[in-house]
Amino acid sequence: MAADRPEGVVRLGHRPLIVSDVDEVALEFLTPFKLFLESRQHRLVPRSFRLTGNIIDLNNGEAASEAAVKALLDAFYDAQEQWQTPAAQVVKTLAELSTEADIVFLTAMPPRHAARRRALLDALGLPYPLLASEEPKGPLVEQLHGGRELPVVFIDDILRNLHSVRDHAPSCLLINLMANAEFRALAPVPGRGIHAAADWAEAAPLIRGHFRRWAPRN
Missing domain, CATH: 3.40.50.1000 (HAD superfamily/HAD-like)
Known part of the structure; x- marks a missing residue:
């Protein structure tokens, strides 16, 4: 397999x-993920129906890259029981x-x-x-x-x-x-x-x- x-x-x-x-x-998912992002100095902005491009790094005001979004998702799933x-x-x-x-x-x-x-x-x-x-x-x-x-x-x-x-x-x-x-x-x-x-x-x-x-x- x-x-x-x-x-x-x-x-x-x-x-x-x-x-x-x-x-x-x-x-x-989205509601707890938004709270998780805030704890990581990021913000999810509902501008379109997608994650990449809509997650903002609060340290520089820029949209997180696709790789950064994937890393944030992995970190969220590693702690999902604390949020979902x-x-x-x-x-x-x-x-x-x-x-x-x-x-x-x-x-x-x-x-x-x-x-x-x-x-x-x-x-x-x-x-x-x-x-x-x-x-x-x-x-x-x-x-x-x-x-x-x-x-x-x-x-x-x-x-x-x-x-x-x-x-x-x-x-x-x-x-x-x-x-x-x-x-x-x-x-x-x-x-x-x-x-x-x-x-x-x-x-x-x-x-x-x-x-x-x-x-x-x-």
Whole structure:
């Protein structure tokens, strides 16, 4: 297995599958990341829907370089348990959905941070299997689902991930969810076949509706 491939084994039951991103979907990311940056003499300025170019070094007033942004992200993930908290209603919503579906977290982060993320999710009451990978998410969701004739749902804040899953798992319900309202307002329009949800209260009925519409196969 290549070093950047997700580790671990996920065993699914004969139930619908929900695959959820973590940052900005299950866990608050931008709000705690802004606080983290302030502690490192940087500031995140919401001028566009991206990090690089919008993180300002308060020592010189200049935008942090791409390499500096990557280093700040690595430092944040090394201390994520000190900063990140659950997104609104996620613990309750996923606990309820877990009675009728399998849930897997698919997080776009270097796998070296996965153990810290696993410990944080467990501590917050989000014990569902976790895969950490920097690969495109579409093939990973396709592999997870395995062509089963059961409903599958994918939830993410980044459109390229939703588009990737749309290309590789066309039967999947796609939900664009982002916890931070300030940056959500800067995000591109989701586009064809992608449902927007402001939070888990809006996402849950979409998911249950998808389950109900799925005709049983005999």
